[in-house]
Amino acid sequence: QKEVEQDPGPLSVPEGAIVSLNCTYSNSAFQYFMWYRQYSRKGPELLMYTYSSGNKEDGRFTAQVDKSSKYISLFIRDSQPSDSATYLCAMEHGSSNTGKLIFGQGTTLQVKP
């Protein structure tokens, strides 16, 4: 079993829809949770960074962490065609001193105009 599981999709939604992207994980030592966005043929860029449980909002994006269920989510409101990309979740141990991240497989999202 992988430490981090993410449905690869693809996920196709109409413009304006609310998108929900999810990851599950098995290691309760993860304390830091990230979402990266990767456009085609580009490197990933950090979208959201949260510590421990709770919600974090940034514009149209909300990151949610439920440590009791070992489940994290990224919500995109009013989705736009420019949101079409691959979204990668990533996690880090709380006691890590090397900066090593564990990534999910990535979910490909297509927002249709």
Next chain:
Amino acid sequence: DVKVTQSSRYLVKRTGEKVFLECVQDMDHENMFWYRQDPGLGLRLIYFSYDVKMKEKGDIPEGYSVSREKKERFSLILESASTNQTSMYLCASRTGAQETQYFGPGTRLLVL
């Protein structure tokens, strides 16, 4: 703005060739990483370095080596390229644990 640059966007090499992939970051970051990204497999860590001349194996180090002679530069070396090393290679850097990790644009390597 943090900048992570990679020496090539696209490379085509022949089986058995020695291949060097260079990565440079301009933010004095301690930690640097090399990943490969393949469809269906996601990002897999090859090697990382948390200081000059220090290196640690990641999840898939076989067939690769690395060099970090200067803080800003981290090189990935394919000693004898094979077709199964055809992939997208991504370099990343960060100040330290629990800090933002920044990625380069990637190098698409094709080994024939």
